[in-house]
Amino acid sequence: MTSVVVAYHSGYGHTKRLVDGAVAGASSVAGVTARTVDVSTIDDAGWETLNQAGGIIFATPTYMGGISAPFKAFADASAKVWITQGWKDKVAGGMTVSNSPSGEKQVTLQYLATLASQHSMVWASIGMMPGKYNEAHPELNRLGSAMGVMSEAENAPPEETPPAGDIETARLYGVRVAELAKKIHG
Numbered sequence: 001m002t003s004v005v006v007a008y009h010s011g012y013g014h015t016k017r018l019v020d021g022a023v024a025g026a027s028s029v030a031g032v033t034a035r036t037v038d039v040s041t042i043d044d045a046g047w048e049t050l051n052q053a054g055g056i057i058f059a060t061p062t063y064m065g066g067i068s069a070p071f072k073a074f075a076d077a078s079a080k081v082w083i084t085q086g087w088k089d090k091v092a093g094g095m096t097v098s099n100s101p102s103g104e105k106q107v108t109l110q111y112l113a114t115l116a117s118q119h120s121m122v123w124a125s126i127g128m129m130p131g132k133y134n135e136a137h138p139e140l141n142r143l144g145s146a147m148g149v150m151s152e153a154e155n156a157p158p159e160e161t162p163p164a165g166d167i168e169t170a171r172l173y174g175v176r177v178a179e180l181a182k183k184i185h186g
Contacts (some may be wrong), residue, residue: 002182004034004091004174005050007042008059009070013158014097015061018151018170022057022095025174031186032178039074051081055091055181056121057174058112062096065104067111075115085120091181092116093124094148095170097162101143101152109147122184124148127176131165139165140172149173 004026010016019036026034037046050056060071067075081087094112096105113123130144131137142165143150151166 002032002054002178002186003052004032004055004057004178004181005053006034006036006057006059007039007050007074008036009038009040009061009068009074010059011061011063011068014151014153014162015059015095017158017162017167018095018097018149019059021167021170022059022149022174022177025171026055026178027174029175029178029182032182034174034178040070042074042077047081051086053090053181054185055093055124055177056087057093057095057177058115059095060108060112062098062103062105062108065107067108078115078119082119088120089184090119090121091124091177091184092119092121093173093177095151095173096149097151097153097166099153099155103152105143105145105150106147109145109150113147122180124177124180126169126173128169128172137165139163140169142166142169
């Protein structure tokens with residue numbers, strides 16, 4: 001069975017809502033299991049979970065124009081995996097959320113793609129048109145990202161935001177990463 005893991009940090013709960021959507025999507029693919037690893041509390045078991053996965057989705061809020069400090073600590077600690085190329089050819093993806101429409105989310109996704117490239121992983125684009133070009137579902141990929149999931153959380157609690165379309169975009173991205181991981185590793 002192929003495994004997809006979402007390695008995430010969520011400062012206030014908004015990123016975790018995207019994570020839950022992606023896990024639901026990945027879990028819906030036959031022959032795929034999905035779970036999460038909170039990188040702010042990662043232990044040896046968490047590292048092993050990532051090492052055994054066929055796909056890893058990286059998820060972090062965008063803070064001050066980049067990834068969060070706890071996610072950066074995880075990325076730096078992943079050098080112990082990098083040195084052996086332990087994640088080589090795993091499918092990788094990325095998701096981020098910030099409080100504004102831009103918020104430099106593209107910079108965060110570029111960092112996550114660079115991290116994946118350092119590990120010789122295979123990056124999964126979002127695989128859907130921007131919302132403004134999807135008349136049937138304009139709420140999907142409403143911020144128009146090609147690289148990964150971008151979400152905007154208003155200045156409200158995570159029970160209210162991100163909006164349902166962003167969560168559904170994350171769910172569909174979870175499906176995409178799971179299907180790709182299954183093709184490569186299944």
